[in-house]
Amino acid sequence: MKLSEAKQQFILNWGVLGTQWGINRTMAQIHALLLVSTDPMSADDIMKELQISRGNTNMNVRELMDWGIVDKVLKPGERKEFFTAEKDIWIVAMKIIRERKRREVEPILGLLDQLKDIEADKGDKDAKQFIATINDIQRFANQATRAVDGMVKMDEHWFAGTLLKLFK
Amino acid sequence: MKLSEAKQQFILNWGVLGTQWGINRTMAQIHALLLVSTDPMSADDIMKELQISRGNTNMNVRELMDWGIVDKVLKPGERKEFFTAEKDIWIVAMKIIRERKRREVEPILGLLDQLKDIEADKGDKDAKQFIATINDIQRFANQATRAVDGMVKMDEHWFAGTLLKLFK
DNA sequence: ATTATTTTTCAGAATATTTTGAAAGTTCGA
DNA sequence: TCGAACTTTCAAAATATTCTGAAAAATAAT
Numbered sequence: 175m176k177l178s179e180a181k182q183q184f185i186l187n188w189g190v191l192g193t194q195w196g197i198n199r200t201m202a203q204i205h206a207l208l209l210v211s212t213d214p215m216s217a218d219d220i221m222k223e224l225q226i227s228r229g230n231t232n233m234n235v236r237e238l239m240d241w242g243i244v245d246k247v248l249k250p251g252e253r254k255e256f257f258t259a260e261k262d263i264w265i266v267a268m269k270i271i272r273e274r275k276r277r278e279v280e281p282i283l284g285l286l287d288q289l290k291d292i293e294a295d296k297g298d299k300d301a302k303q304f305i306a307t308i309n310d311i312q313r314f315a316n317q318a319t320r321a322v323d324g325m326v327k328m329d330e331h332w333f334a335g336t337l338l339k340l341f342k
Numbered sequence: 343m344k345l346s347e348a349k350q351q352f353i354l355n356w357g358v359l360g361t362q363w364g365i366n367r368t369m370a371q372i373h374a375l376l377l378v379s380t381d382p383m384s385a386d387d388i389m390k391e392l393q394i395s396r397g398n399t400n401m402n403v404r405e406l407m408d409w410g411i412v413d414k415v416l417k418p419g420e421r422k423e424f425f426t427a428e429k430d431i432w433i434v435a436m437k438i439i440r441e442r443k444r445r446e447v448e449p450i451l452g453l454l455d456q457l458k459d460i461e462a463d464k465g466d467k468d469a470k471q472f473i474a475t476i477n478d479i480q481r482f483a484n485q486a487t488r489a490v491d492g493m494v495k496m497d498e499h500w501f502a503g504t505l506l507k508l509f510k
Numbered sequence: 511a512t513t514a515t516t517t518t519t520c521a522g523a524a525t526a527t528t529t530t531g532a533a534a535g536t537t538c539g540a
Numbered sequence: 541t542c543g544a545a546c547t548t549t550c551a552a553a554a555t556a557t558t559c560t561g562a563a564a565a566a567t568a569a570t
Contacts, residue, residue, distance in 0.1 A: 175456070175457070175459060175460055175461065176460070176461055177460050177461075177462055177466070177468060177469050177472060180457040180460050180472065181472065183453065183457055184454075184457055184472075184476070187450050187453055188450075190450075191446060191447075191450055193364070194364050194446045195363065195364045195446070196361070196362050196363045196364035198557080198558065199558085200558080200559080209475055210471070210472050210475055212467065212468055212471050217516085217517080218516095226559075226560090227559060227560045227561065228517085228518090228560085228561075229518080229519075229520080229559070229560060229561065229562095230558080230559050230560070232517065232518060232519085233518090233519090233558095233559090236518090253514095253515060253516065253567085253568070253569085254515090254516070254517095255516080255517080261475070262478075263475075263478040263479055263481075263482045264482060267482060267486075278359060278362045278363070279359075282355050282356075282358075282359055285351065285355055286352075288343070289343070289348040289351055289352055291343060292343055292344070292345050292348050293343065293344055293345075294345055298345070299380065300345060300380055301345050303378070303380050304345060304348065304349065304352075304378050307377055307378055307429070307431075308352075310430075310431040311431055313431075314431045314432060314435060317493075317496065317500075318435075318493075321489065321492070321493055321496075324489070325485075325486075325489055328485065328489075332481075332485075366527080366528065367528080368528080368529080385546085385547080386546095394529075394530090395529060395530045395531065396530085396531075396547085396548090397529070397530060397531065397532095397548080397549075397550085398528080398529050398530070400547065400548060400549085401528095401529090401548090401549090404548090421537085421538075421539095421544095421545055421546060422545085422546070422547095423546085423547080
């Protein structure tokens, strides 16, 4: 297989994976494209490569920057803006996980607290079960958070390993 | 807040959360409904509660059964089928994670292996970087898998704790 | 200040996903 | 074997999401 073909495949499949996890196809594809590109790319480069419109490119690049996994880069003497992706997959993953937690999980956890405040007799079996379920979800969320924090620590190991490679 | 209102809120918000993670709204809502219901529910019960069609109900209940987080229950003397959700959130979470891995992540990991097989000179910088990126993703996937397996072990702790509560 | 270049916005178009509902299929008791 | 009760299927409709492209806004060079 040729390199260009392999990159193409990677980008396409990364897009599908993104879709399945609630991330829009183009955003995932742009991310994949920048991940496998050695040099920063301009909006025009991205448009051409992925065959998408300027508006679409702009929106999704900005969204990727909001997630902190793509950065704007300026080249001396060039008017255009260029973009580059964070290449360390660990950092990418951690940023995505944390951002999703912040945006999507935390709001619902706040709500759950409110939902436990129910008008019901002490003996009400239904109410008890409901509260127990909510409690379990909250406990689970806490455990998962701790697990992720644990992974962030593993991050340092990884990073150390990556650094080592540079000196080989 | 009243119990019925709290359940309603829970179901609605669980549906939104599902959507954001690539799970369809109705599926998440049915799951939430069964999670907070003490007794098994029939298709008619679900239709009425969530105001959805029979076909929609049927499809999504079956999908939930495929995921292994909803079970069919038969009541003696009743023709209808009833459904009930796995109530232990840990088990639910583990089943979802494993299923998503199996369905969505593993296929792409298989592909990645193929993509590393590139025709290129040994010195080709672009090809090297591409392969390095793929390797990093694979390494990350392995680490994540191990982390999840670690969480499954925590599962036993949790389960022990839940059992304990029963004897209090 | 004017003009050329680039970025951003957003209404409407295109596409993708979900839902409905009625018909076909299944199951089971009489 | 028949028919009532229930479940499944799936084409078409409804809905939701994403994408386009041209106009407006911003930016920088002359």
